[in-house]
Amino acid sequence: MFSICIPVYNYNVCQLVNDLHRQAIKCGQPFEILLMDDASQDEYRRKNSAIKLPYLRYIQLTENAGRSKIRNRLCDAAQYPYLIFIDCDSAVYSADYIANYIPFFKPDIVCYGGCIYNDKMPDEKKYLRWKYGKKRESLPVWQREKEPNFSFKSGNFLIYKNLLKKNPFNEDLSEYGHEDTFLGIQLLGEGIFIQQIDNPLIHLGLEDSEIFIAKTEKALVNLKIIDGILQKKYPEYVKHSRLVRIERNLKKLRLNSLVAFIVNVFKPIIKKNLLGKHPSILLFDVYKLGIYSSKK
Secondary structure (H helix, E strand, O other): OOOEEEEEEOOOOOOHHHHHHHHHHOOOOOOEEEEEEEEOHHHHHHHHHHHOOEEEEEEEEEEOHHHHHHHHHHHHOOOEEEEEEEOOOOOEOOOOHHHHHHHHHOOOOOEEEEEOOOOOOOHHHHHHHHHHHHHHHOOOOOOOOOOOOOOOOOEEEEEHHHHHHHOOOOOOOOOOOHHHHHHHHHHHOOOOEEEEOOOOOOEEEOHHHHHHHHHHHHHHHHHHHHHHHHHHHHHHOOOOHHHHHHHHHHOOOHHHHHHHHHHHHOHHHHHHHHHOOOOHHHHHHHHHHHHHHHOO
């Protein structure tokens, strides 16, 4: 018995929902598809609320809850014990996607299926997001298994409802990004290792490079908040992120302010590359390090 939980924001989920519905019916278990709209624009509300299928529930929020809170609300609203969380800007890759999760329906297992990106290059304006996704997010199982809880993403995972209620997404992380980073560490602190499997979804939602850079900067604020929480609650995991490790080493050498200053000085040149035809992911890493080092 399972609930497919999809937080929706400004995205047409008709194809995704129909594909999931067909697969879920074939599994022969009680299920529901639970859509929760996070105050999307009217055109998306109309399209998604018009989907009529058995075992589908649509819930409309009047105010934007944000990435953490809406996932906790989906957990509360779900009627079945096993929850499959899927980002709305995803597409089904395997005809056995739902069936592949069923063997892991166990109270003590959290399971992440991974993500992939289309091989076809997108519009130039979206090239940075696509290239970053393929290099840093579309990881094979063997690579994710090296640090299973640090490789966790909230766009495609299975969890027991009561386990998530005991370890909810941190709603203090109100800005974009890294709410899944903290949940992975929180679960690790409870002795729960995330099971990594080969059951990916295709990530379709590619932002323009300018928007992606802005969202990344917001996510670095959350990463700084997480770092502060970890120092108090889970000090053994404070170096969970490569970026955080490097920034801490720079701080020991009293070089973090210098790096932040240099990145700020060369910011126009760096952004010109990131917004161009051949964005450097290494340069993007340097840019993030400079921004993160400047955060208090």
